[in-house]
Amino acid sequence: MVSQKMKKPVLLNAALIVAFLLSFGQAFAQEYATATVSARIIIPLTATEASQLNFGRFFPGNQGGTIVVSPSGTVMTTSTVVPDASPRNPGSFFVSGEPDATFSIALPTGPATLTNSDASKTIVVDDWVTIPENGQSGIRLDGGTQTIMVGATLKVGSLDENPKGTYSGTYQITFAYN
């Protein structure tokens, strides 16, 4: 009778010890660490043509030649080409995107071809130049926008090769984030 009474608390003690050791073991068996995760969604780069590259009206003369419209709007002619008083201007593009990000311009790698209204004659445009230029670190989107001016050289033939008419064509210019 007495012996039973004594056994009970001893067993209880043992159970407590086991429970303690289990919780002790569990506390050290598992551990975690927290990491932060971050991402930045930037504004997509968009570009729209603000003005078309326009070489204006001119008379090619008997030898033809070139008309250069620089990105800053300066016009130069060579050979027998005679420009008239019509307006000429570089192309311009309005680029927008993430403020202070930089991007680069990919100009046409070769000439663009302009054709006259009945598609019988062509003139080529080449030697593409921009302001600003790509530079080493690209062009910065100050405040998220930038205007790109595009100039080029039109190579016209003689009056026989390029009779009077309106010549038009397209060129492709690509803007991409650096």
Next chain:
Amino acid sequence: MSYKLENLFMRISLKLFALGIILIGFSAHVNAQVSSTAAASATARIVKPIAIEKNVDMSFGNIEASASLGTVVLEPSSANSRTRTGGATLPAVTGIVTTAKFTVTGEALLTYNITLPASANLSDGTHTMTLDHFTSTPSSTGLLSADPGTQIVYVGATLNVGASQATGSYAGTFNVTVNYN
């Protein structure tokens, strides 16, 4: 005579009582010994506790969203490389791109489980993006090196970029749990 007999009886009963106490004490002593010995063999105190520490946070860098859904996947390696799918594009101005890096320490040459979250949320305060398909190197089971017992764990994940996901800086947290096998 009758007094002596009585005295003898008393002595005997006293002796019996004393014997009884000794026996009880002995029996209790034995019981306690057995119990504590059994419990001692189950303890984990002989093993160095496992611990995990974050060394580098996870960062996906700059992402360009579009009108269609996309993902950006960070590989669980030291290369800090990311790939894209769908409408998410990665500008060359990458921003900071890092795979999460952790150091696990514990008993040399023991293996352990790595538990990664099923998903986590990133928020810019208004908009959210979800992170899922967590991956790690080593994956699921790690092995602590010989003395000292350590291992580097790289954790990558897939960031789900919504259609026309709002621009901005997004942040969140996630836990990585390790325990001995």
